Amino acid sequence: MRTLKKMNYVFLGLTMAGVFSISAFVYQSRDIEKGAQLYNTYCASCHGIDMQGGNAQSLINGVWQFGADDSYIFRNIKYGITHLGMPAYENAISDADINNILAYIRAAEKERGVVRPDIANETGTMDYDMKIEVLAEGLEVPWAIDFLDKNTALITEKPGRVRILKDGKLVPGPVEGIPAVLNEGQGGLLDVAVDPDYAGNGWIYLAYSHALDVPGQNRPVAMTRIVRGKLSGNKWTQQQVIWEAPSETYRTTRHHYGCRIVFDPWGHLFFAIGDRGIQDQAQDPSLPNGKVHRIYPDGTIPADNPFLNVPGAMPSIYSLGNRNIQGMAIHPVTGQLWTTEHGPMGGDELNLILPGRNYGWPVITYGRNYNGTIITENTSYPGMEQPNFMWNPSPGLCGLDFYQGDMFPKWQNKLLVGALKYEDITLTTLADDRVIHTETILKNAGRVRDVTSGPDGAIYVVLNNPDVVIRMSAK
Template identity: 50%
Template sequence: MNVFRHGLLLALTSTLLAPAAFAQKREASGLYAQFCASCHGAKLQGGTSPSMLDDVWRYGGDDATLTRIIREGTAEAGMPAFGGAFSDAEIRALVVFIREQRIDYQRSRTSVAQPSSDAVIKSEQHTFTLETVADGLREPWSLAWLPDGRMLITEKPGTLRIVENGKLLSAPVAGTPEVNSGGQGGLLEVATHPDYAKNGWIYLAFSHPAKNAQGENVSMTKLVRGKIRDGAWTDEEAIWTAPLETYRRAGGVHYGCRIAFDGKGYLYFSHGERGTQEHAQDIKRPNGKIHRIHDDGRIPADNPFVNEPGAIGSIWTFGNRNPQGLDFDPRTGVLWETEHGPRGGDELNIVSKGLNYGWPVITYGMNYNGTPITGETARAGMEQPVIHWTPSIAVCGIDFYEGGAFPKWTGNLFVTALAQQELRRVVIENNQVTHQEVMLKDIARLRDVASGPDGLLYVVMNGPDRIVRLVPVK
């Protein structure tokens, strides 16, 4: 490494490019190209300094060590300290950038199952094939089952479809709610009441279009329940609606929404922060939260902020960015959640009453354009994820497998990913992740996963738009 050159750069950046002047403005790949590539290579492949693409680390390759070395340098290796040139947030963005480049390199050298519908796939514990259940769909988002075996599928543009006797009915359910399908909005989650056989309730979550007091078009996530009779949506009841003054106009992003029942009469649902990140920390606003209500929409008296003046009484947790996975571990009763980070920092969390999950004060990610958000990944009073995926996999729907067709998977958490087009099997013991396996890769954007009443595992795919199931091969 050319220590003299780096010393000059350090002196220049300390005086001319002080962190205070450039904090949260400089993009990570540009910083790397300007200050790091001459020694470590334009693609991290190494030069006068070793490669950062392999797993050989002289001082350790964890995030904390990388952060310390960038900030403080290592005199014996000729690496200068950049703490005077880079802000803490910029250093964090550089760490995310290094992680991204390493993962991209590793993925280019790894073969993962990219099966056709008739391929036999051998995973670590079971062998299976993929079987198409329904195609010809338009951006399917979630699925649920009725006791008679019919499958319900939401399509993002606003339709509810039924698969009956193995065939997708040509006509959607009539009379479902109007939705705002722009951006990430649309008809999102469908869920059936745990006692559906007795009460017939079906729950829908969607982006609700409205007009605010100024006459502007606004929208927010809304929950309703209703019934299906003769192919039509009937008996609709509003279960949860945000106060109109909290509806958002800017950006059709981050609506959430997943639903989970605890079997005790409570319904939990997730709500994204709608692209206004600071709202996630404000308990007077509903976005960026996990909510808890009675299954008929009443607010439980023991919710954590129900007696706080001005607070949204349904809030169960806050500081959540865009949670799109929510499920109870049937073995323990613990509620788990996945949420999209920005560029990096996708999270797997345990959801617990009244806790703050940190967004946007702490995050393991950076902005999509490569500029930093914050240098903080931890702060007192804010929860750490059980794990985070950095780089992002665009984590989405989740489900604990409860079927009998794949006995070695029982109790494992299955996780879908959009950007990385993955289905992951996550092994959890004592509320800690002990193992992950990538089951499928690069066959579609995977939106949701669910255990079916037949004991098989079903996956919702976008691009191509279809529902498939994993069928065991003996």
């Protein structure tokens, strides 16, 4: 067995314990030789003596199916991927030793000069061979894409820019006059959605993290806000705020803003706000976070919204108990709303959202806290919805659309489910409200932030790392 040079990484971390005392401590030190021994004892029987696979996949081919970052690999070892036969080692191997194994895997990757494969220019699926083209490069954390017409798309970049993609090419400068966003943590400029009657009315909708300065506080507070406006050449004009939360509900947390925008066939606009990191608030109907909302595109409230007659409830709320929805799509036949929601560690969900229903977070969940502790013992509870489909571990579901088009006729009305961590798109077949088949049609091209069925029938995918937009078409 090849021996790898022993290396110790020592990270110096700073912690703030109270306001006045700052202490330095050793965060982690990694021992590759120990990692190698543990690998041989626990892992080699499946992943191979040389890590090149055997009873399970290779760990040194540059392809990580279940998340490439150290933190993802660490969790996959600690908590397992048990339904696929990857055991959980949380009771057998200490965290420090899991890090030692990880260091051994990384050192072996380095020694072999493993590089992550480039985006392929073609891919095969069960039904079609597909061509993959990179359309837009040089973006910064692109977040969403939607089409104005057959040849023109708008792309949001999280730092606060809207870009125009015309005839498959990125227009050089961003749209001018986009509202200021709080680009911090998971916040920034989020979704863009084009009015279903855009040709007639010209409205374009944006969701973003809107900040307010609070006197005496050193950090702004923020909440998701929805505006609409029109494009005049390269300028954003006629902006109207169509939905914003009361300022007292704004939070200093940096995550779980949601936010996708979709329209149903009856003229409603849906959007979702994540729990903003305060999980219990997802159950409180007087607060905007952890909910799906339904309004009309001009900001007025539908007269049959489910919480209108509940004292103290926000009138725009459509459903409760939604942790952080990152994918939304309207079923082309039924007009019903489907969403994908991030669970905590484990428990990502696909849900059919029905009016007034409670989706359970954080009273019920199939996930755990990231530190492994239990959030709740309950996975079901009377009066709370079960997911239509559940993933454990969490793929980091993001971006959702029903395929509609002539290019891939066999995929009509099937769901395209994107994932950040697993870096994939899963073609998902529904029969009524049940998932009956899934197939991965894109893998390891990058973190999938958004996926949409384009007006030409091709599939457009917004990736992060690399920050590009790709087009998948029939070969």
